Amino acid sequence: MNREKLVVIGNGMAGMHTVENILARDPDRFEIHVYGREPYANYNRIMLSSLLQGTSEEQDIIIHEEAWYEKHHIHFHKQEEVVQLDPANRLLYTAEGAEDSFDKAVFATGSDPFILPLPGTDFPSVIPFRTIDDCRYMIRRAVSAKDAVVIGGGLLGLEAARGLLHQGMNVHVVHLAESVMERQLDQLAAGLLQEELEQLGITFHMQCETASFTGTDDVEAVHFKDGRSIAADLVVMAVGIRPNTAAAAASGVACQRGIVVNRELQTNAPGIYAVGECAEIDGVTYGLVKPAYEQAEVLAANLCGETSSYADSILYTQLKAVGIDVFSAGRIEAGPADQVLIHRDDTMGVYRKLILNRDRLEGAVLYGDKAGQQEVLTLIRSRKLMLPDEARSILAAESGAGAASMQAADTVCHCNSVSCGDITAAFCRSGADTVQAVKAHTGAASSCGGCRPLVAELVTLLNSGALQDDLPSDAFCSCTNLHTDAVAAEVMTMEAATPETVRKTLAFSNRNGCSYCRGALPYMLHLFKPEAGLIIETPYPAPASQDTVSFMPELPGGLVTPAQLKQFEQALEQFPHVSIQLTSEQRMLFTGIRQQEADTFKRCIGLAAEPTDYYRIRPVVTNGASGNHLSRELDQQLGRVPTPADVVVEISDRSLSASAQLSLTRSDAGWDIYLGSAEKQLFYTAHADVFSFICALVQYYRESAFYEEPIDSWASRIGFVPVREVLLDEENCRLLHARLQEAQQHMERSTV
């Protein structure tokens, strides 16, 4: 194997994110080795807070199980600490005495918690808050111990305090500064936060400096410089972190506060890189995940032969304490040249502040409601110019709109850049229907977990059927699981098929068919093979078993000639018990004809009957003289062909009635063609040959609608534009017309 050997030192968040990105880009590029000091596979450090607060289980915070390393052929050196590299000879030494070689090496050693150099820090219960082990220790200790003291009222300290409170301890926070989280919150927000935490039961000792810890076997008290002291069974030190540079420094790699790298994440030693909290770029080190991840992406790209360079990350803070919403970004205190917008509502415990400088957003503190935090970040990052109105709308944003109002492009998980669309896609394509599955497929909620509630909300919504527009449509009918298209494809290729043979060949559960397929199959067969004639399986409408029958002669366009009237008159003289009604369709209905005399009567009338046993174009209704010619033509040409559902056509000079689904009116522009019954929508204005256009429309409907789908619903489903697209193509139009004519001819032949 001549792949380059890449060694990653540190099995933490930045290191493994780098590996993930390398695998995504070019999985076979490197032989990858990972050294990790901790006895665990890669886990999510920032979720230690939720672990302590009881909102996550240990298995929730694992990012990659050991199986993942195996699957990707990563050599995982668990619980092995690298102490030194020999860059010249490309060698590596571990604390356990092992030696290894490398071609390229990445320091991802993170930080070590800063432990104040005070007497008593070596008691077993004076600990930092950094690892799973620390966390486990606290949870275990809380079972028997009572008083917890957290040194440091910063983000980490407060999260630890909130967690220990959850573990049932009596919690004190000791803080040197005047207010908590003084670097991330202005005084007002800090005050509100402190108040809220006090109400939960945490005691604060502000502007207070710790002097020492005392006790016999373990810590028992914390003493302050001012002479006061408090009882303590557990002390958590959260006073800051220090980039872990030991191994790098020992290897001769340039270090200051962190390991010095350029924007390509290279150290001064060729082929050796640093990423994450341990790296120092232009004098800055970071203590958050987002920059670590952004660096990891840049590094992975560079390692895979692309060129990428790291641009400073925008820092923001979000306190992960149950029930408390705090967010801040950018500058938190305004200067004289700034404009400040504040929204404060003490009744709701909300305080939101934006700092604008020359029409750009430079800082924000959102307390009590973090809605709008994404916009805030984007705006600060892009240095976008904005009007006060835009700022006002952010200020007024309220959380709770949540998942339902999200657009596909909206980001759900900021740590891993997962959008709402990504999650929908995972749901639809990969069946990710639980938060856990979404997390596995998309990475959402796998880092800080802040978006977990939103992901959960989205998943619920998706499961409820909302947000999906492409649900697979149902089976053809209740006799089969096959989709309409599948049935159609079969029918199209079958020779001499009948509804029975189709049911048999496709193994329909009900050989006699259901009410739907008894209509739909004959229709479909006729559509594909009009020459075979239309088989009537389901009488339509249901037969009225009566002594008398009625009869509606075909009168194309509803037009009657004097000669026809005379013939009707003669017939009625012969059959005086028969009466005539004028129907709403403007046709004549002869009723009261006795069964046995029906044939004679029809002969007397001298006209064929309107077909009555399948769906078709209903006799065209005409209002006003301008439509006479057209309606007659339509009746003659289209009256007999079967359609997926009855089509009521109306041609009118005047207003249109609500019963017709296809309406035509004459205007100066030509014939306006409307679709829809109650709600009529203009579909097209035909200038020249409106008749051919309607024929093509009807045929296209016949060919592509579901059985029993009304013409207007069909057109809305397909979309007016695509339908017009087909009809405006002369070639298509000609083909459609020809097939319609063929169908009509066969129908006529069969009735003669």
Place this chain on the structure above:
Amino acid sequence: MKHSLLHYYREKQKQSEVENVYETQCPFCSMQCKKKVIEQSFVTRKQYKTEGVDNPVTKGRLCMKGMNAYAHAVHEDRLMHPVRKQPDGSWKEVSWEEALELVRDQFQTLQKQHGTDSIGVYGSASITNEESYLLGKLARVALKTKYIDYNGRFCMSSAATASKAVLGIDRGLTNALADIPKAEVLLLSGTNIASCQPVMMPYLEEAKANGAFIIVIDPRKTETAAIADLHLAVTPGRDAALTNALLASLERQGLVNEAFVKERTEGWDELQAHLQTISLKETADYAGVNVQDIEDAVRIFAGADTGMVLTARGVEQQTDGHMAVRNLLNLVLLTGKIGREGCGYGAVTGQGNGQGGREHGQKADQLPGYRMIDNPEDRKHIAEFWGIPEPELPGRGVSAYEMLEKVKDREIRAMLLVCSNPVVSNPNASFIKDSLQTLDFFVAVDLFISESAQYADLILPAASYLEDEGTMTNLEGRVTLREASKKPPGSSKPDWKIICELAEALGAGAHFPFRSAEDVFNELRHASRGGAADYYGMTYERIRREEGLFWPCPALDHPGTPRLFAEGFARPEGRALLTAVESEAAQTTSKPTETYPLLLTTGRVMAHYLTGVQTRRSTKLAARLYESFIELHPATAEAYAIAEGDLVDVTSEAGAIIVRAQLTPDIRRDTVFVPFHWAEHQNVNKLIPGKLDPVSRMPGYKSTPVTIKRHEPALQPAQT
């Protein structure tokens, strides 16, 4: 069933036999997207599909128009051979010999009787640079007429004349499109990019993603305005006033970039004095925009480190379009936003080769290389180059519209019309029809018997863009090479060849010895050498290899000039010119009256191009929008008792049309909008009076007082 029979038959037919691939560029707008048209021959018919081709400008993107642009090129109505009008009005195919002889006889007879200037040549912004160049040369050398102009007047001339006057050079964008995403603020005035140059939108979107603040000035909330941070819904035609309000506010807020103004411009004192006389409130009121918005816009625009101004027809197609653009250039200059990265001014050209079409002598006052026909030195240079005595070179002619007036006055007796459809695109369409019918002899070069060509005595069949190789200069000023490998159908020919044959027939063949478009380009290169639009350093080979080159490119090893004015402006002392502009133009057309209380503005819609002769032939495009419409505010509609979908009579002083009502709250209440892609009773240009901008000779398409009324159908007995 999704599985329509139609689909089924199609599938069955798909035993594709031959496949031809034609590399080309979309002809439908100034983005000049690279694409290929793939022709597949099936048993009985041909099918076409289009694919985008990667390139630095549009990165392989195509809009709906581009996807479907092959339709007109392969349409069955294409002319295959020359056709001559018969006494009974029908058309008869004739041979090229007969056709050319006819042209020669007619032209020469008329010129003998009425002088050389009795022939007018009417060109187009859709033809290649080579063809624009040749057409100019044909007019001046073979026909010796001063009357030549082109339809680009209606598109670009206000911006062109303004840029020329203020900056010294007229190039669509003073910088590359690639600068747009680097701008912190974009001011878009009267340009609906979302509909007109959709593939340019990603540049705006990228800018927006980078945090650009977008200001849109438009009477309508267009799709472009929808992405704006600030939309100034100006009253149509009051752009100069709006800009005055912006400038006055700029001056009052103390935001003028003094250093830039001092070092790189002239005329500030006069302009400042003018601005101080302006009442912000009154001017803003007149423009129909509130003062707060004006102040915000100015503060933001001036406060940004980088920014660009883009304009299009909305500002330019006004009877004070030239001055309105100059006023916006004042804004660019006073804030120092030009000649740097992420800064500049751009006129977003509409037509395919709107830029190149006006650089090489197709315009009444121009000679190749953007030289001026009035300039003795320029005249001398070109006359020498063409090998004719300088006095023989005709002088300045008149604009396209005025040329048609001269036809009406019988000063021009014959006309050669190339790839243009003035009946549909000109204001006052009925006048144009009359005018064309007045001609003694009228020859059109066209793909179809278009609305205008139908009045011709003779139509020469041209090659479509798929069959016509040549360079096109895109809206950035980047010269691109449109390849063409398809054979023209029948005996139709590329325009350059037709021009050469006409020249030959007219006895000037010696000046037109070209065998290929590349030959023409090589002459053009030399002709433009030393001019403002210097193409000398470009060759087909270089353009191919370097994927386009920005002019000026004066030497074979010169990299081209993506960003203009980094150093100085192309004016005396390198200073740009600031100008005081009146808020209300003397010859304004945009004053509503009692009879015509509404203001009409016109524009295009996504699916169509120009007069629609080409796009309406595409079923895909026609299906999207098959008829014209009038956009009006619901409140206005109510006042006139008009409902959605009603047919509406729209009447102005000049004429009347009938279009269908579309109600939308995204338009000013005092304004209505009608797109201009349709002909006959839907031809909105019938409403536009013939008034022109005094400098650019641009008609005022964008603000015409009109009135509207629900159309009462005059019902005739039906005939289907």
